[in-house]
Amino acid sequence: MTPDLNLRGSYSKTVIRPDFREIGMFGMYDFEIDGYVYGEHVQSTLIDNMDVRVEWYPSPGEIVSITGFYKKLDKPIELIHSEASNYTFANMENAKNYGLEMEIRKNFSFLSGKDWLKQLFVYVNGTVLKSEVNVLSHWQWINNPVTQKAERVQVRYPNQDRPLIGQSPWLLNLGAGYWGDDFGATVNYNHRGYRTNLANVNMARVEYELAPRLLDAQLYARFFKRKLEVKLNLSNLLDDYTRFYMNIHDYTQDDTKFSVLKEGRSIRYRKEDGDIITYKRKDGRRFSLSFSYSF
Template identity: 30%
Template sequence: GDLYFGPKASLTLGFRGEYNQRKLGNPFNPSLVDQGIFSPLPSANFTYKLTDKQNLRLAYSSTINRPEFREQAPFSYYDFNLNTDVQGNVNLENTTIQNADAKWELYPGDGQVFSVTGFYKHFNKPIENFLLLQPNGFAYTYINSKSAQSYGIELEARKSFGNSGSAFLKNLTLVGNASLIQSKITLGDFVQAPDLSGTTQNFDVRGLTDTERPMSNQSPYLLNLGVYYANPNGWQANLLYNVFGPRIFAVGNAENPTIYEMPRNVVDLNISKVIKKRFEVRLGIQDLLNQAVRLEQDFNRDGKIGNDLTSKTKDADQQVRSFKRGSYTTLSVVYSFGRTIIP
């Protein structure tokens, strides 16, 4: 519901309840997983209008992250990109997340936005990728860590040139956002994970330097940029760029150091043309640069990757996997029977 406090302030309260039933098994044990969980998910949003062009927003919400099927499945499978086995963990639990943020917005003109957001998240039982030792190397499984928190700042900007005297610039829009993020996870002394036979074990992680470390899959920085073009003649194009900072790919243990995924630049291109208000031709190229996915292992456990990859010493960091996902190109023609296509 909405509550108003004069002409400048408003509060929106919400509540959603979700019930999720999950059953997993095999011919020998058809009820390995039989979970029915109700999750209360409240939310609140407060908005204060500072001026005609400025807003202050405060928000809180509770969200949930459920294990994916393969993460919780009672079997192992071979991942050809990683060149190793991945074992599901039937003991995985849902992750609950408490989210809070404060956002200042500025609207300096038509088609222009600038905002600054500070945010905080608390995770209960976050799901992470975990390393398993095996005779010919290592494999992966999934675990619930004890808890985690992340906080940071995000800058977002949008600039339209609709008032420009240039025929080209007035159809152009620039968009960008950048985030700086700090995260910290509390792992505990032991983690519960299956071996490759599916048998649950308690893995000792005491003595590791990374028992309190960043969350897995959480980069310390993110950058997204976009250039959008659309003219009255039916041409549209956008060029999108994304890069992330080095992030933990798989959590290490007392025998296997943590593996990091290194930054890579991703560029997507989309072009379309409307023809006679009925046809539209679309060309899309995802991951135009096709840079390699690089996984590097922190053998000296200093949390710094890539500085000594050329070293041949025993404790030097090592690249354990490098592969390219490939670019993905689509070309399509759309015809509209019932209505005209508006460029």
């Protein structure tokens, strides 16, 4: 549009092929969920991707952008808790994701003309996302009243729709740093909203994940005419918990005997509503030191 303002748009059609574990009809033990995972008649997922993006470059190294996106997924694959300690990969009917993403990277050269202020910057990236999936059950046997025969089918349940597995309603990344010629440092903070971890046709048994707050840092220095570089990486400094929960008291049954959210309730975690933490996990802090030399 102008030398420092871009308008981009794109459309693509992509496919996700199921992997071996998702199509294998024999059970494989998964240590993380303490259960056996199966696949059955899993088909590829077709995705229509559309987005529009506006980019503004105030100066070299700076950007302000906003993106609107939409994705339609035909037969997305999810992992469903079927019975006891068994889990099944199955195709859902369809799903859609849409939302907005904003990115800002700004240095501090506006304070004065000093060179070091151009190398000092802040960074913000945020996304708001709406996700909806039309839920199908895992494969199960039913008696067909017309043919009077047992059939292996997936059943479309009413009032079971929720966010697609793995999708958070919001994501936030914040960063600040100084990238000098001889030394520098970067600090990053990341967090996101709840997301579906394990699906279940009983909505009260769907398991959601509360992500940990992540704080990472990197320090570097260069020596011997900048030929030797030393880097110190610090990961997960807050050592926060990843928590998993269920909304076991947030649902009631309607006339069709299927779960429906009670008035005023939501799938967000609320301890006062009786939501339960199923388990917690800590990944621990991590530190690493690396050296590189250019001849």
